[in-house]
Amino acid sequence: MLKIAVPNKGALAEAAAQMLLEAGYRQRRNSKDLVTLDPDNGVEFFYLRPRDIAIYVGEGTLDAGITGRDLLLDSGAHAAENVELGFGASTFRFAGPIGALSKVEDLQGLRIATSYEGIVGNYLAERGITADVVRLDGAVESSIRLGVADAIADVVETGSTLRQADLEVFGEPILSSQAVLITQQDGVEPDGFAVFKRRLDSVIVARTYVMMDYDIRVDQVERAVELTPGIESPTVSPLHREGWVAVRSMVPRDAAQKIMDELFRLGARGILVTDILACRI
Numbered sequence: 001m002l003k004i005a006v007p008n009k010g011a012l013a014e015a016a017a018q019m020l021l022e023a024g025y026r027q028r029r030n031s032k033d034l035v036t037l038d039p040d041n042g043v044e045f046f047y048l049r050p051r052d053i054a055i056y057v058g059e060g061t062l063d064a065g066i067t068g069r070d071l072l073l074d075s076g077a078h079a080a081e082n083v084e085l086g087f088g089a090s091t092f093r094f095a096g097p098i099g100a101l102s103k104v105e106d107l108q109g110l111r112i113a114t115s116y117e118g119i120v121g122n123y124l125a126e127r128g129i130t131a132d133v134v135r136l137d138g139a140v141e142s143s144i145r146l147g148v149a150d151a152i153a154d155v156v157e158t159g160s161t162l163r164q165a166d167l168e169v170f171g172e173p174i175l176s177s178q179a180v181l182i183t184q185q186d187g188v189e190p191d192g193f194a195v196f197k198r199r200l201d202s203v204i205v206a207r208t209y210v211m212m213d214y215d216i217r218v219d220q221v222e223r224a225v226e227l228t229p230g231i232e233s234p235t236v237s238p239l240h241r242e243g244w245v246a247v248r249s250m251v252p253r254d255a256a257q258k259i260m261d262e263l264f265r266l267g268a269r270g271i272l273v274t275d276i277l278a279c280r281i
């Protein structure tokens, strides 16, 4: 039985469960459940704090897990990223009172509040900066106003929490994070892991692409398929109407409208876009 760690709460929990459902796995019905067995698929899901997931996977107690790249790096666990899952995106940044700090070197000798002691400690050490890292559990943005820190290092998604606290980011982003599938570093691939990973990869493809169908005159088909090359190759089928063909191809979702405009300009008609529910590429 494949043992998979899933965030039990926090920013990644809902999206992770949703992705697993779309991949055809059973998920817990009650948000208090600690474990869910999916015997049909040979997987057991363990709902754990996202910060702890890399530890279980690194120790080999669990085969794989979903967590944030920032949490994985912060943990220092013996686990590695396997695939980016395309949700939970954020950056990890330094911030300070507006106008007070402009570069990472300005942190020398200051107090920096963060929940990510590992990442911040390594980042400063690599740059030869000595600062006092104050470890807090959350609501880090309040720490400067409340007098326990001079700067913070925290997750920034929309930036609205920083604005509320009259803080601004400075320096380069420390890292870009998102949800990732992790496995033990240098471990043997667990039984059944290839199928599990393929299912998640397929959800990502189904979310990233749409199916596009259109009719086009034969003399324009070469130009049209240049716009819609698909992943392997587009399907071109004859139409009853003389001199026309039907084309079917996967296109990136975020480019679909622009491609439709260009196809229309080439004379394509009956251009239809549909969602892909599931796939194996």
Ligand SMILES: Nc1ncnc2c1ncn2[C@@H]1O[C@H](COP(=O)(O)OP(=O)(O)OP(=O)(O)O)[C@@H](O)[C@H]1O
Binding pocket: 009, 010, 011, 012, 050, 051, 067, 068, 069, 070, 071, 088, 089, 090, 138, 155, 156, 157, 158, 177, 178
């Ligand atoms: N807006 C966000 N706020 C916090 N974490 C986010 C956000 N967007 C993405 N993440 C990611 O979620 C993970 C943090 O999850 P975690 O559950 O520890 O924090 P949380 O959502 O702040 O939960 P809590 O504070 O309730 O424990 C990190 O990988 C982080 O990059």
Ligand SMILES: O=P(O)(O)OC[C@H]1O[C@H](OP(=O)(O)OP(=O)(O)O)[C@H](O)[C@@H]1O
Binding pocket: 137, 138, 139, 140, 141, 154, 155, 156, 157, 158, 159, 160, 161, 162
């Ligand atoms: O850039 P934003 O969109 O504002 O999101 C980032 C904020 O959200 C998270 O806090 P959360 O609400 O999880 O509270 P916490 O600090 O107590 O964990 C994170 O720690 C930041 O504070």
Ligand SMILES: [Mg+2]
Binding pocket: 138
């Ligand atoms: Mg939080």
